[in-house]
Amino acid sequence: MKKLESSLVNMVIVLVAVAVVSGGLLGWINKMTEEPIKKQDELALANGIKSVMGVENLTVTANDEIKKNIEGKEYTFIIHKVDDANGAFLGAAIESTTMGFGGDLKVLVGFDAEGKILGYTLLQHAETPGLGAKADKWFQKGEKGDIIGRQLTADNRLVVNKDGGDVDAITASTITTRAFLKAINQAYAAYAGQDVDGKSGATEQVTAPCGKTNCCQTECDPVSCDNSADCPMNTTKE
Structure with missing residues (x-):
């Protein structure tokens, strides 16, 4: 009986030691990789801003955050205000997130000073490969759902053709299309200082x-x- 108790104690000690060592090792790995990952994310964002603004030589002058509760969920819009090489205001690149077909769909979209769409890129999505995932190309300049160069206003937002608008939906992916256009519309509203609402979403x-x-x-x-x-x-x- 004493031998059994001794074995159990030794087993517990070994398990605790393994847990402590494993926890410490994971903590060390996280600490060592945290900074490189952060720098990689910052570089990707910087390149993304240049891409959606269509300018290589620019300066981000502000990174404003706006939090809005939309349909019971809090979303954060980040507005990266941009100047050109001469210090003149170019517009802003806005991070906007909505609920897509497979999960959060996060877009970075560039607007000029008047609200014209300069470009966009997808930062995050979980859409169906071969269907909703086509959003990264479908709405680019020259493509079927081209929105580049569109001028947005409070009364002129992007609406899919199946809802009475003039933007062609991604083939077999109306839900993703609605979610994408909603992200763009909400990004513009945040940029223009308007109310950000939940209209035209994928969950309508x-x-x-x-x-x-x-x-x-x-x-x-x-x-x-x-x-x-x-x-x-x-x-x-x-």
Whole structure:
């Protein structure tokens, strides 16, 4: 019995020692990699700002944060104000996040001083490969859903054609398209000092062709729509 108790004590001591050493090792690794990762992220953001503003030689003069509660969730918009090489105000690159089909969709979009879209890049997304993931190219200059050069105002926002607008939706990915355009519209609103709302998002519920309201306008969710077999769009995954 004493031998058994001794073995249990030794086992506990070994397990505690392993846990302490492992914890210390993980902490050391995190500390060693924290700074390089931070620098890499900063470099990626700096290159992203240059890309969406369309200018190589620029200076970021301010990084303003605006927090907004949209549809019960808090989002942070970061406005990177930019000057050109001569110190003249160019506009701003704005980080904007919305809920896409597969999770958060984070966009960096550049606007000039008048609110014209200069460029964009996706910073983060979890959209379906081959479908919603096409958003990184679909809305670029010369592409089918081209939004570059569009002038946004309080009364002139980006709306997908399936909702009565003039922006072509990504093929079989209306939800991602709505989420992307929502991110751009909200970025502009934050930049222009307007109210940031939750309109035109991926979670908007309207009546689908199958008669269900828990679907998007032209697509049925096969999980939540028990009548999805009757929906002409039931093969769409997004």
